[in-house]
Amino acid sequence: MSEMTQTLSEPAAAVRGISLWAMARHRFVRNKAAMASLVVLILVAVFSFGGTWVYPHKYDQIFPSYVAVPPSLDPYPLEDTLHQVMQTAVERAHLRLDTFNAEGTTYTARISSDKPIDPRATRYLDRPDEFDASEITSTLDDGKTIEVKGKINGQYFPVGTDRNGRDLLPRIMVGGQVSITVGFLATFVSLIIGVTYGAVSGYIGGRVDNVMMRFVEILYSLPFMFFVIMLVVFFGRHFVLIFVAIGAIEWLDMARIVRGQTLSLKRREFVEAAHAMGLSNWQIIRRHVIPNTIGPVVVFVTVLVPKVILLESFLSFLGLGVQEPMTSWGALIAEGTTGMQAVPWLLIYPAVFFVVTLFALNFIGDGLRDALDPKDR
Amino acid sequence: MADTLLDIRGLNVRFSTPTGDVHAVKGIDLQVNKGETLAIVGESGSGKSQTMMAIMGLLAANGRAEGSAKFQGQEMIGLPIGKLNRIRGAKITMIFQEPMTSLDPLYKIGKQLAEPMRRHRGLSAKAARARAIDLLKLVKIPDPERRVDSYPYEMSGGQRQRVMIAMALANDPELLIADEPTTALDVTIQAQILELLVELKQRIGLAIVFISHDLGIVRRFADRVAVMRTGEVVETGTVADIFANPQHPYTKMLLAAEPTGRKAPPADNAPILLEGRDVDVRFSMGGGFMGGKKLDIHAVDHVDIRLKEGQTIGIVGESGSGKSTLGRALLRLNHGTGAIRFGTDDISEASRQEMRRHRRQMQLVFQDPFGSLSPRMTAGQIVTEGLLVHEPQLSKSDRDVRAIKAFLEVGLDPATRNRYPHEFSGGQRQRIAIARAIILKPQVVVLDEPTSALDRSVQKQIVELLRDLQAKHDLSYLFISHDLAVVRALSDYIIVMKSGKIVEEGSTDQIFDAPRESYTRELMAAAFGK
Numbered sequence: 001m002s003e004m005t006q007t008l009s010e011p012a013a014a015v016r017g018i019s020l021w022a023m024a025r026h027r028f029v030r031n032k033a034a035m036a037s038l039v040v041l042i043l044v045a046v047f048s049f050g051g052t053w054v055y056p057h058k059y060d061q062i063f064p065s066y067v068a069v070p071p072s073l074d075p076y077p078l079e080d081t082l083h084q085v086m087q088t089a090v091e092r093a094h095l096r097l098d099t100f101n102a103e104g105t106t107y108t109a110r111i112s113s114d115k116p117i118d119p120r121a122t123r124y125l126d127r128p129d130e131f132d133a134s135e136i137t138s139t140l141d142d143g144k145t146i147e148v149k150g151k152i153n154g155q156y157f158p159v160g161t162d163r164n165g166r167d168l169l170p171r172i173m174v175g176g177q178v179s180i181t182v183g184f185l186a187t188f189v190s191l192i193i194g195v196t197y198g199a200v201s202g203y204i205g206g207r208v209d210n211v212m213m214r215f216v217e218i219l220y221s222l223p224f225m226f227f228v229i230m231l232v233v234f235f236g237r238h239f240v241l242i243f244v245a246i247g248a249i250e251w252l253d254m255a256r257i258v259r260g261q262t263l264s265l266k267r268r269e270f271v272e273a274a275h276a277m278g279l280s281n282w283q284i285i286r287r288h289v290i291p292n293t294i295g296p297v298v299v300f301v302t303v304l305v306p307k308v309i310l311l312e313s314f315l316s317f318l319g320l321g322v323q324e325p326m327t328s329w330g331a332l333i334a335e336g337t338t339g340m341q342a343v344p345w346l347l348i349y350p351a352v353f354f355v356v357t358l359f360a361l362n363f364i365g366d367g368l369r370d371a372l373d374p375k376d377r
Numbered sequence: 378m379a380d381t382l383l384d385i386r387g388l389n390v391r392f393s394t395p396t397g398d399v400h401a402v403k404g405i406d407l408q409v410n411k412g413e414t415l416a417i418v419g420e421s422g423s424g425k426s427q428t429m430m431a432i433m434g435l436l437a438a439n440g441r442a443e444g445s446a447k448f449q450g451q452e453m454i455g456l457p458i459g460k461l462n463r464i465r466g467a468k469i470t471m472i473f474q475e476p477m478t479s480l481d482p483l484y485k486i487g488k489q490l491a492e493p494m495r496r497h498r499g500l501s502a503k504a505a506r507a508r509a510i511d512l513l514k515l516v517k518i519p520d521p522e523r524r525v526d527s528y529p530y531e532m533s534g535g536q537r538q539r540v541m542i543a544m545a546l547a548n549d550p551e552l553l554i555a556d557e558p559t560t561a562l563d564v565t566i567q568a569q570i571l572e573l574l575v576e577l578k579q580r581i582g583l584a585i586v587f588i589s590h591d592l593g594i595v596r597r598f599a600d601r602v603a604v605m606r607t608g609e610v611v612e613t614g615t616v617a618d619i620f621a622n623p624q625h626p627y628t629k630m631l632l633a634a635e636p637t638g639r640k641a642p643p644a645d646n647a648p649i650l651l652e653g654r655d656v657d658v659r660f661s662m663g664g665g666f667m668g669g670k671k672l673d674i675h676a677v678d679h680v681d682i683r684l685k686e687g688q689t690i691g692i693v694g695e696s697g698s699g700k701s702t703l704g705r706a707l708l709r710l711n712h713g714t715g716a717i718r719f720g721t722d723d724i725s726e727a728s729r730q731e732m733r734r735h736r737r738q739m740q741l742v743f744q745d746p747f748g749s750l751s752p753r754m755t756a757g758q759i760v761t762e763g764l765l766v767h768e769p770q771l772s773k774s775d776r777d778v779r780a781i782k783a784f785l786e787v788g789l790d791p792a793t794r795n796r797y798p799h800e801f802s803g804g805q806r807q808r809i810a811i812a813r814a815i816i817l818k819p820q821v822v823v824l825d826e827p828t829s830a831l832d833r834s835v836q837k838q839i840v841e842l843l844r845d846l847q848a849k850h851d852l853s854y855l856f857i858s859h860d861l862a863v864v865r866a867l868s869d870y871i872i873v874m875k876s877g878k879i880v881e882e883g884s885t886d887q888i889f890d891a892p893r894e895s896y897t898r899e900l901m902a903a904a905f906g907k
Contacts, residue, residue, distance in 0.1 A: 019755075019797050020752055020753060020797065021753075268748055269743040269745055269748040269749035270748065270749050272710065272741075272743070272749075273741065273743060273750075274751075275710060276710060276736065276739075277736060277737075277740075277762060277763040277813075277817075278732070278733040278763070278767065279762070279766055280729075280733075283765075283766070287754075287762070291751075291754075292752065292753055294753075
């Protein structure tokens with residue numbers, strides 16, 4: 001970043017150059033699919049991270065009346081079921097329901113009995129989640145008939161609820177937070193380790209390179225699941241563990257890519273020129289090697305993020321990932337698959353978000369590759 | 378005209394780029410007659426290659442060609458691929474500059490030659506092989522029966538270029554387009570390839586379009602010349618006319634672009650600045666973690682060299698002669714053995730840290746002005762990078778002041794110092810590389826083919842710049858080049874190298890006017906056409 005500040009602080013008289021980055025940005029902005037994907041990705045991120053602040057339901061809030069209700073844009077309870085619910089409630093109080101009218105968020109009902117009705121009987125009407133604040137508006141027929149008015153407790157479940165009666169929408173938001181966070185953080189971890197390791201190994205070369213790369217190959221040969229299960233057995237299930245497990249595996253690819261790039265960069269004359277100028281190895285790696293590997297690395301990162309999200313989903317699917325009531329897209333999809341026929345929305349909605357995000361990331365990766373490496377077209 | 382083979386009229390080539398259209402070829406007219414050699418000369422970016430690419434339908438995806446180009450009356454521009462393929466590769470063929478990359482490394486030569494013949498003419502495997510051997514004979518590859526089964530890596534650059542020519546001749550073409558076919562080759566090989574082309578032209582009546590920036594070759598080789606500049610043909614005429622009586626000022630400038638002048642040797646009592654005794658460099662290839670056979674290359678074979686203050690030693694030789702390796706060995710940039718002294722210090726065993734002290738006195742300028750500048754740094758950052766190491770006390774604004782001075786010194790506009798290397802031309806980039814070397818105020822600069830990748834007119838400017846800087850800063854140069862004309866203009870002492878050994882050395886006059894060794898004479902003959 002010191003380069004950036006230096007450019008900015010220079011006298012205004014000097015002509016500003018167009019860096020390779022600026023050109024790549026220009027090409028990227030012109031790529032409609034990539035730009036649209038970027039917008040989609042930002043929307044998904046805003047939805048996931050901002051949504052939990054404004055949405056009234058919490059991701060672990062349970063609604064016992066609405067277990068596994070299908071998605072609907074009308075508020076629950078639905079009007080045609082209300083009558084039945086009121087009927088049940090009235091019968092509990094050993095009364096008769098004569099008429100029932102629901103209008104928006106209020107209802108009116110006429111209730112009668114053979115004997116005069118005790119006004120306290122209305123508390124039976126408030127028992128179900130659906131109704132609230134009932135009051136008697138008029139008493140007729142010597143108290144044998146009453147007219148009651150009350151509020152309907154409307155709850156919106158636009159994508160339905162799960163089989164524990166939790167609203168699916170905030171769960172998708174929280175799942176998105178976890179998946180996106182894991183995706184980017186684990187990628188970042190593997191980026192830092194992989195780039196440094198690969199650049200050092202490739203630049204120093206010779207025996208050091210040999211030993212460092214053989215170490216990478218040994219790690220490669222460890223079965224990933226075995227590694228994760230071991231970690232879980234020793235340390236228990238923990239959110240951080242997912243970063244560690246995924247990051248520890250994914251940096252290997254990164255190290256290999258960066259090493260390959262470094263090997264070819266090392267032969268470039270500008271690296272030799274830096275050497276002839278007396279720069280130390282570390283200065284050369286930092287100033288000349290790493291900045292020039294960034295192109296392929298950025299492209300790999302955009303492939304890695306969806307890959308990591310998939311991996312996390314896979315771990316969650318197997319039950320090795322995040323723990324209830326916390327969730328991730330992978331865990332939600334895993335839950336959804338168990339009741340695919342009966343409650344398909346539990347699978348469909350998380351899967352839609354997941355797929356859209358992966359698509360967007362892949363298109364962005366594609367756009368970045370074209371932008372950074374225009375010769376390939 | 379009955380004998381016009383290729384008739385180009387009003388040809389335009391445009392490339393659409395993010396910053397607008399680039400008009401590469403601006404409505405040119407050109408004719409090629411049967412059996413003649415037309416040379417198209419011009420500097421890089423003059424559109425000479427793009428003209429031919431447009432005719433062959435080989436423009437890059439963002440390129441568009443308009444106008445007319447008739448081959449034997451057949452319009453080539455806008456011809457559908459299927460019809461175009463019946464002409465290109467059969468009647469018009471092309472050879473390119475880079476023989477190293479234009480052959481597929483995975484297939485044997487014979488197979489690469491035979492494949493198109495079997496495809497286009499339906500020859501049997503046996504007949505195609507026989508024809509391949511004939512073709513190899515035609516391009517004078519020794520022992521063609523055996524070589525037909527070699528892989529490209531087993532052949533030298535010159536031989537590969539011969540194979541490429543054989544490939545181009547496979548379908549008895551009438552027009553051969555040769556796009557700088559000898560630029561990547563050593564001078565002696567270059568001469569042989571040109572001889573071959575001349576002979577082929579006479580034997581099979583081939584018309585040749587010869588694209589080149591090298592006027593020396595064109596003069597010896599072509600019948601007619603078209604001079605191109607920024608997409609326009611500025612002058613056409615016979616070789617004799619163009620060279621004897623150029624009309625257009627640009628042609629005159631090109632003809633006068635050969636670097637001239639000679640350098641006076643330093644005083645006899647000038648102290649020795651850099652001395653290498655018994656310098657020896659070997660590279661071993663292969664041999665890995667698990668062992669394996671090693672291949673030793675003896676790049677520099679026990680060479681002695683002495684560079685005096687203010688002297689310029691020219692090291693000449695063909696590729697693989699070890700001249701660059703010697704230059705790097707003297708700067709301790711590779712693992713050579715032998716005694717190397719810089720001034721009064723013995724630096725043959727100096728560690729990296731100890732060398733750092735000397736680095737600023739000993740600078741290096743590279744051949745490829747595109748490869749030697751880091752693409753992600755601004756020109757100003759590149760030039761001042763050495764100051765970070767050697768004068769770390771300087772503040773950012775001090776460094777900026779120094780960068781401005783260095784830019785002015787090498788004739789660049791300091792306002793451009795925040796630009797990135799890709800925004801400069803080849804010559805400007807080489808100036809940046811020189812600025813990077815001299816900003817540290819060195820005593821010795823090793824110039825490794827600093828002008829080879831540049832156009833002649835730019836070469837001349839760089840040679841003059843180097844000369845000025847030497848006079849101003851008392852620099853000593855070690856000038857490594859295969860280009861004898863440039864070496865003659867800059868050096869006062871010359872070392873001729875071949876396969877790691879010094880063949881001949883002496884003052885410039887001595888070497889150029891009275892070469893003793895046959896190898897030196899051969900180089901001279903190839904370079905100056907004597």
